[in-house]
Amino acid sequence: MQNPDRNVIYYPNKLYKIEIGQSIKDDEANKYLQEANLAIHKVLEINKTPDSIFTIDFPKNLLNKLPDNVKSKVTKELNTTDIRILTATVALAQKAKAEGKLTFIEKLDEAYFEINLKELYEYAGLSKTKYGRFDVKQKGFIRDSLINLHFKHFFILTNTDKKETMQIKQLVRVYEYEKKKGLSDKETVKLTVNGMFCNFEKTDNNTYFNLPSDINTRIRKINTGRQNPSIELFIKTIYRAKHYAKESTVSYTESKLIELLNMERYKESRHHGRIVTTLNKSFETAKKLGILEKWKEEIDKWGNKKFIFFLC
Known part of the structure; x- marks a missing residue:
């Protein structure tokens, strides 16, 4: 599918689910434990070599199964800049x-x-x-975030020959990454990205x-102070809800x-005030x-706090 509107990007649902840590269904997590263990072992071995800083972005239902000492060695959360770079890279790939x-x-x-770095800065x-x-x-x-993404592996479900397979690999690869520090804004960077960033020929708008x-x-x-990745994810969540909503409200x-x-993390550390803020x-x-347009709070029939959002 070719995007006729340069002011709009098609953001992949697969990538959104990776960002929110839900690329694997809860009832399928155990199915991929072997792949996860192999990936952990591989990353630990690779990182023994100088200048190797590979990490793995785990879906939450697998991350929760890892011992803390393993998490600290092979995992690193996506931060605000990482999420913005992923968004910018989707836009640049489709451009x-x-x-x-x-x-x-x-x-x-x-x-x-x-791409040239000036474009990346603008789209970021x-x-x-x-x-x-x-x-x-x-x-x-x-630049640091782009290189960090080069070193990060993700759980990517792919459908080939009517079969669903799991691959743990990079979403973004930077050619000659070790030379990409100290570049001028006009210099060109060569990238390889996963097909989800731009390939919609064989799919429909549900992707x-x-x-x-x-x-x-x-x-x-709008937000000029300290950045928060949760805000970025909420904005994508609402844009996604608007895309599929059949009514003017979502909850x-x-x-x-x-x-x-x-x-x-806020809930586990009992920082409920940070959640509210x-x-x-x-x-x-x-x-x-x-x-x-607006929102309101309600208590549902099970006693849970619920937010109703009125979409513009």
């Missing part, structure tokens, strides 16, 4: 495809294209100083939802939002973006 500058390798379900939402330049420190965060191509810039203008229990927005800021951000 390259629209311009005929992307090569799709069907056998590997991967796509190859080139970086603002310029009064002198028309990007902030040096912020550029460094973007993606629409996001504004400048969503990172919009969020950054989530508080516990479901805590799960979707990866806020279990993050949720309120998420809702306000969505309202300022023009995707939420």
Whole structure:
């Protein structure tokens, strides 16, 4: 499927589910324990070599089965910049495809294209100083995040020959990654990304939802202080809900939002105040973006707090 609107990107549901830690169904988690153990062993061995910092992004239902000492060695949560870089890379891949500058390798379900760092900074939402330049420190965060994604493996379910298989591999690969520090804004970076970023030819609109191509810039203008990945995930959750909603409202229990927005750490440490603060800021951000009109709290029939969101 070719995207005729350059102001909109097709954001893959598969990628959204990876970001919220739900790429594997709960009743299928045990099925992939062997693959998980093999991946852990491989990463631990690779990381014995100098300059290797590979990590694995586990679905929550597998992550919860890992001992703490293993988690600390092989896992690292996606932060706000990582999520924005994934979003920016989807936008840039689809832009390259629209311009005929992307090569799709069907056998590997991967796509190859080139970007310059200036484009990446723009799509990641970086603002310029009064002198028309990007902030040096912020550029460094973007470059570091891109390299971190190169070293991160993800659980990716693929359908080949009517068979569902699990692959634990990179979503983004950076060619000659070790040379990508200290580059000028105009330099070109060669990337290979998973096919989910841009290949919708054989699927329908149930595989993606629409996001504004400048969503990172919009969020950054609204939230200028310390960034929070949970807010980024809430915005995607509401855009996804809007894409599929048949009514003007959607609802989530508080516990479901805590799960979707990866806020279990606050719950485990009994920092309920941080949950409330993050949720309120998420809702306000969505309202300022023009995707939420208002919201209200209710108690459902099971006694759980529930939020009803009125979509714009």
